[in-house]
Amino acid sequence: MKTIISVKNLQKKYGDFTAVKDISFDVHEGEIFGLLGPNGAGKSTTLEIIETLRDKTSGEVIVDGFNLDQSPDAIKKIIGVQLQSSGYYPGLNLTELIHLFGGLYNRTVNPHELLKLVNLTDKAKAKYKELSGGQKQRFSIATTLINQPRIIFLDEPTTGLDPQARRNLWDLISDIRSKGTTVIITTHYMDEAEYLCDRVAIVDAGRIVAINSPHQLIDNLIASGFERTTEVKKANLEDVFINLTGKEWRKED
Numbered sequence: 015m016k017t018i019i020s021v022k023n024l025q026k027k028y029g030d031f032t033a034v035k036d037i038s039f040d041v042h043e044g045e046i047f048g049l050l051g052p053n054g055a056g057k058s059t060t061l062e063i064i065e066t067l068r069d070k071t072s073g074e075v076i077v078d079g080f081n082l083d084q085s086p087d088a089i090k091k092i093i094g095v096q097l098q099s100s101g102y103y104p105g106l107n108l109t110e111l112i113h114l115f116g117g118l119y120n121r122t123v124n125p126h127e128l129l130k131l132v133n134l135t136d137k138a139k140a141k142y143k144e145l146s147g148g149q150k151q152r153f154s155i156a157t158t159l160i161n162q163p164r165i166i167f168l169d170e171p172t173t174g175l176d177p178q179a180r181r182n183l184w185d186l187i188s189d190i191r192s193k194g195t196t197v198i199i200t201t202h203y204m205d206e207a208e209y210l211c212d213r214v215a216i217v218d219a220g221r222i223v224a225i226n227s228p229h230q231l232i233d234n235l236i237a238s239g240f241e242r243t244t245e246v247k248k249a250n251l252e253d254v255f256i257n258l259t260g261k262e263w264r265k266e267d
């Protein structure tokens with residue numbers, strides 16, 4: 015198993031406050047790796063440092079053999095980052111935006127192929143502001159793929175989506191991984207991490223408190239004698255909702 019990202023003793027200080035405290039972890043090539051943790055734990059700071067968007071205070075980051083200190087531009091070329099929606103010029107439609115972003119990466123992109131991948135071909139001539147929440151997230155994920163990256167970074171990609179749109183996005187992220195792209199994701203939804211992630215790091219107050227596969231973490235907790243206080247039913251309210259409203263793609267997803 016090849017390590018594609020290696021983070022060693024990473025520290026980030028904002029003035030006197032240390033947001034990331036000596037974090038070390040590896041991401042394996044081809045996996046979906048989750049960074050989980052409460053608000054303010056330091057997840058976005060860690061991601062932004064690896065993405066070359068934020069300076070670190072100390073520590074070492076290697077991405078696909080490139081050291082962040084010496085070769086940030088080489089790293090930029092092989093990663094895909096969700097662009098801020100403020101960069102989506104309001105006057106341009108999705109096809110035009112993809113051409114624009116392709117130009118930024120110096121790449122010729124086929125907008126039709128990219129939109130097909132995220133099931134937005136019928137929105138090719140629509141403007142970003144005309145999309146639903148799920149469609150906006152899918153377009154945002156499409157923009158991470160423009161430079162055919164080896165690794166993509168997704169920061170809370172399903173926040174605010176309805177259950178169908180969320181599950182559709184899970185399928186899309188799994189598809190992207192199955193084509194060989196490594197995915198790093200942050201999420202506050204534990205069901206999402208359990209479903210999607212091969213391994214997760216749980217971050218709390220700037221430190222990693224556990225790192226393993228979701229199943230191993232659950233098994234370790236059970237082995238320690240943990241029991242739920244209430245009996246778990248075989249279905250939950252989300253299952254009821256999906257069962258009643260269907261899980262097929264919808265126009266507005």
Ligand SMILES: Nc1ncnc2c1ncn2[C@@H]1O[C@H](COP(=O)(O)OP(=O)(O)OP(=O)(O)O)[C@@H](O)[C@H]1O
Pocket residue numbers: 028031033051052053054055056057058059060
């Ligand atoms: N530019 C900044 N200046 C000062 N403090 C900052 C800055 N950016 C983040 N912080 C602080 O660093 C800590 C970690 O923030 P970060 O955004 O990395 O957390 P997070 O785990 O991504 O949280 P969330 O789940 O809320 O997105 C927080 O206490 C935050 O207030």
